[in-house]
Amino acid sequence: MENSTNAFPGSGQGAERATYAARNAQYWRRNLAICVFGSFTTLVSLSMLLPFLPLYVQQLGVTSTAAVVQWSGVAFGVTFLGTAVTAPIWGQLADRYGRKPMLIRAAVGMAVVMSTIGLAHNVYELVALRFAAGLIGGYASAAIVMIGTQVPPERAGWALGVLSTGVLAGNLVGPLIGGVLPNLIGIRGSFFAGGGMIALAAVLTITLVREDFSKRPETKTKQVQSSAQNTNHNYAVLAALLITAMMVLLSNMSIEPIITVYIAQLGVAHNRLATVAGIVMACSAFGSMIMAARLGALADRIGGWNVIIGCLVATAVVMIPQAFVKEWWQLAALRGLMGMTLAGLLPSIAKLVRGTVNEQKSGKMLGYLQSAQYAGQVIGPLIGGVIGVHFGMRYVFFVTGALLIACAILGRWAQQKPASTATL
Structure with a gap:
């Protein structure tokens, strides 16, 4: 090194x-x-x-x-x-x-x-x-x-x-x-x-x-020792970012573990279910691959929060029509669009997390960000399974879309918090 x-x-x-x-x-x-x-x-x-x-x-x-x-x-x-x-x-x-x-x-x-x-x-x-x-x-x-x-x-x-x-x-x-x-x-x-x-x-x-690499010494200047107000601001923003990160994986995974069952309801033959389900799931990943770098660059130009809020709203809008599809290819197209809208979230969130904490704690907070994502990956299938069993498969899309809108409102609130120096 x-x-x-x-x-x-x-x-x-x-x-x-x-x-x-x-x-x-x-x-x-x-x-x-x-x-x-x-x-x-x-x-x-x-x-x-x-x-x-x-x-x-x-x-x-x-x-x-x-x-x-x-x-x-x-x-x-x-x-x-x-x-x-x-x-x-x-x-x-x-x-x-x-x-x-x-x-x-x-x-x-x-x-x-x-x-x-x-x-x-x-x-x-x-x-x-x-x-x-x-x-x-x-x-x-x-x-x-x-x-x-x-x-x-x-x-x-x-x-x-x-x-x-x-x-x-x-x-x-x-x-x-x-x-x-x-x-x-x-x-x-x-x-x-x-x-x-x-x-x-x-x-x-x-x-x-x-x-x-060398760990910078902790300084005791007024710039580093911030007020409690700035500290509370950063904690609030970080909490909003971590919740949003969890929602990214939750929204994607809420239906994927049971998507084969949903596709079967669309009239796909049993011997084609596995193939069609694989195509539908791949569409989401492919859409994200196309747009991840582009939306990340957009966050550099117009700000991370603007991209996050826009992507959350767009994902919610694309989520709802998935409950009304009649053919599997319609679901595949919508999942591809959803992958595109989700793609800008994680790069923008990681960018903002980096800017919210000081250099000495950036690795730790980005680690918490990873944990939040994996939590969403675990919680998403659980929520999707419960809703699908008790209320019907289509309601999984309605609930997930509502959660995304709520998360966008939370993001807007965090965006309007007064800017403060990264001190956590």
Whole structure:
């Protein structure tokens, strides 16, 4: 890890060094490219098991169909639970020891654990290893912390949008690879291949990522020791941002776990359900891939809150017609539009979180942001399932749309709060 001794021009001995972003101005573009590749490969490895996870559960001795479904759901979801638990911890350690060590930890840890999953003897080991992957992994989360704090503030929205595109592409390509790879090298071999992909990302991270890190000393000037009013303002804004981040994943995931059932109600033949459901879900990810960087750049020009509020309202508007579709392709088109409107949210939120806290705590707060997103990923299917069972599938769209509008109102309130210096 490189350590520069450059200070502000004209500064004397003992003067504070330049900000973290300024010290790493020459590195962030290359680091962004490596982080995009690393996030893509890790998400491919984590999501490619979706098509064959039930088959692997069966190989590990689970026989009944109900138990296979249950254990497959647990094994898949427990990884995100692990990441949600540890993301703030890793973010805090990034503030203390640097961003690059956290990237290396995630890549090396996930490469080892992913390969070890291919050696599991029973379903309990599978779940434990998937949980370990979430606890020790989180390359994409670590990448958001690095890029979110290293890129110049005026380019943060665009850079985080590009990084989000890599994550979305990994989630989109992973299941496609997972549908082919086991036929070529077997299920256990697929896990070894996934571990190998992440190992390549680890090597590139170790050799090519550069960081000039040194923890700036806590100062006791009036600019740093803010008033209670400013502190309360920042807490309120941060709470609004974290709630909004949770809503992004909640709105997307509220229907996806039961979307196959909804498509069946549209008259799609049983033998085509899996294919059509895959296409519909892919449309959302593809729409986000197209627009993430563009809307991130728009946030750099017109402000993060303007993009967030606009995207929340647009997503709510696109959500409602999904309750009235008559054909599956209509749902696919609307999900694609919804993916586009959702795409601007996470880059804009991360950009604002960075600007709301001081440099020493940015990693920790971006870690909390990741936890909020994963919470939405867990809560969304639960809400969607309950509403779908008790009120009908169409009401899932109505409730989710209403929650998005409420979140837009919350965002408008936070936007109108008087500006304050980042002091938390």
